[in-house]
Structure formats: C-alpha cells, structure tokens
Amino acid sequence: MSRRRAQLTPWRVAGGVADENTNPDAVVRETGWVFNNEIGDDLTLGDFVMSGNKEVNAYMRAFGMNDLDTNSLSILEIGSGIGRMTSRFTRRFASVVAADVDAAFLERCRETVARHGEVEKLRTLHVADGHSINLPEESVDVVFSYITLQHCAHADALRLTSEALRVVKPGGTVMLNYRTWVPADVMLQPAGAAVRALWKNRAIGPRVARQRWATRLGWQANRVGVAEVMALVAASGRGCREVLVFRNPSRRNLLSSSPAVVGGTRPEERPLPRANKSHWWLILRLS
Ligand SMILES: C[S@@+](CC[C@H](N)C(=O)[O-])C[C@H]1O[C@@H](n2cnc3c(N)ncnc32)[C@H](O)[C@@H]1O
Structure with missing residues (x-):
C-alpha cells in the first residue's frame, strides 16, 4: 500500500472481514461500526439498514429532495460501503450507482x-484509484x-x-458531506497521524485497524474547507441555481473566505441541527 493510501487500511481490513463471512448479521456485528459507529452482540443487517433508511429520509427532507x-x-452514491443507505436509495430513485473504493x-x-x-435498480462501481x-x-x-x-x-x-461536478446533469443536484476543523483537532490530528x-x-x-478506538482516530484523514470547495465549484464552469452550505447551528460564517459568487449565484449558509459540529454539507442545484 502506498504511503499516501494508509487511510484506506480500515476499509480494506473491514472489507476482508466482510469477504470472509457469509452471515450478513455477523458482518454487521464485526464491521458495522465503521459505517454507523454502532456496536452490539445482537445487531442485525435489518437494524443496520434501518439506521441508513432514517438518515436517507432525514437528509432528503432537509435538502429539499422531497x-x-x-x-x-x-x-x-460515492462511498456506499455495504449498502447501509443504498437500499433506501433504491426505493426512492429510478436507478442507483453505488461507488466505493x-x-x-x-x-x-x-x-x-x-x-x-x-x-x-442497482449498479456498483469500483473507485479503484480512490x-x-x-x-x-x-x-x-x-x-x-x-x-x-x-x-x-x-x-x-x-x-x-470535481468528479461529482463532472457527472451531474444540468438541472441536477449534488449533496456532499465534508469534515472541517474543530478546536479538538489540536489533539485529534496528531493522534490520527500516529x-x-x-x-x-x-x-x-491490520490488527490495529480492527481496533475501534484506533480506527476512529486514524480514519479522520482530512479536513476540507468551504472556501477550497467553493473555488473548485467556481472553476468547474458549472452554472448553479442554488449553492448552499448546511452546518450545525453552533457554527457560523463558514462562507467568510469564499468567493461572493459561485456558479453564477450567491452561496448561502443554512443551519442543520442534525449535522455534526465538525461536518458541513455542500448542496448544489445546477442550472
Ligand atoms: C464511514 S463509511 C460510510 C459509508 C456510507 N456512506 C454509510 O453512511 O454507511 C466510508 C466509506 O467510504 C469508502 N471510501 C473511503 N475512501 C474512498 C474513496 N477514496 N473513494 C470511494 N469510497 C471511499 C469506504 O470504503 C467506506 O465504505
């Protein structure tokens, strides 16, 4: 594995566990926590999918998709994992491409x-190079x-x-979730690098990557700022009807160093109580 791709270790290890095991409930008990952070000896695939259904419904509602x-x-869906949210997408959309590394x-x-x-309705797509x-x-x-x-x-x-901006149709919608900086990163970033x-x-x-505590520190491989994504959208040349940043209500002014106009429109910030304080969402409605 190249130096650059060490952050993929927990997915490769969990993928290996998933590959060895034929019982889907056992796969969820062993690897489900890498997707929804839930652990328990009686977890089932049904519980796991239910957590994805609820999140799909909540985010679709919050982002105006209803x-x-x-x-x-x-x-x-970029980063589908073992289909926690994908099942629900197949029930709500005409066709679904589930992509994962x-x-x-x-x-x-x-x-x-x-x-x-x-x-x-499902097609899977391997993101072989990440x-x-x-x-x-x-x-x-x-x-x-x-x-x-x-x-x-x-x-x-x-x-x-950039790939999302390339493949989306005119009139389409892009919904991407990122992690940004929080004060605890003073500790979290060096611990994650270690x-x-x-x-x-x-x-x-591989043994360390099966440890939940270590993986939770190491997998937060990067933080992405709003301004750098806005610059990318602006550079893509794609026109937008709406450019929105959703974030936890306790966060403010994530757009402060972004261009005033992106994709021909003025980006806006919206509060989203269910968003983690360290997360933000880019919502684009293309012209
Ligand atoms: C925390 S899981 C989330 C899965 C799913 N979105 C969910 O909520 O259940 C992150 C997923 O991203 C995938 N992933 C990580 N890096 C990736 C990359 N560069 N390209 C595509 N998928 C990637 C992992 O294999 C894993 O399935």
Missing part, C-alpha cells in the same frame, strides 16, 4: 440491497456522499468533488 419526483431520477464492500452492498431494497468515477459526464441526476470524503486523502476528496503510521506497519497494522 419536493422532487425522485422516482424518475438516477443517483450516484473497496470491491468487497460493493459485493456486500449488492447483497444488502437484494435483501432490503430493489436490486434490479478518485475517479467511471461514468460519462452529465450522466446522473443526483450525486450524494456521506461520511466518506473525510476518510480520503485530501487530494482525493477534492478530485471526487495511528495511520501504525497502519503502515505490515506486522501490526
């Missing part, structure tokens, strides 16, 4: 959707990504953002 007839639209997760995602969603989405430009109506871009290398998070250094050690790395 005003659209999504049954006629296609969606790309881990091929074993995508196989599990297909099984999850076969049990809890509408698998005939940053390229193998879809034609302007080919999907909606792009969604949740708790994924914080786990990539910083450059990959930005390239995946864990990622341990992951690179072939002897102990």
